[in-house]
Amino acid sequence: MSRRGHCILSHGFESGPDATKVTALAEVAERLGWSHERPDYTDLDARHEVSRLGDVAARLQRLLDLADAAATRGPLVLAGSSLGAWISGRVSLQVPVAGLFLMAPPVRMGEAPPLEAAAVPTTVIHGWDDELITAADVVAWAHPRRARLLLVDDSHRLAAHVDASADAFAQLLSGL
8 A cells, every 4th residue: 555645643742642632643544555754852851951841952953853753754844842833834844744743732832932834724622621731822823823712611621631642643644
């Protein structure tokens, strides 16, 4: 089966590549004919001497290197949860991507620059009751971009909406 493109699925802070949400996205990508990879950032998240969020610059560089290498695999889609969403958006400004899928994206993150992302088809899923990132901030970020935005009755982890996240990801991939 020829592949439609490649997806890089980035887990959130102090999570891992086998986390429930990125695993669900990987299953969707596979079913729809996209190759995929789930980088492991756990070693970088453990670097608390760099910042309370680990080594964010090294996370960015790891994703950038993977995205550069994936350029030969067809259209590229970056997806991520929380810190994984933030780095996906930032890397999309440096590498051509066909789409972005952002779960619980931190539009502002302490001293880091605000979330920025390429002007490509973008889907955002976010919890109304996210305890770390207010839904209003995400709506304000998504509005001028005309991103597809799915707000759900959930918290930051989106644990009750893994299937809804997978369905939204399938819609994004199918539309590319």
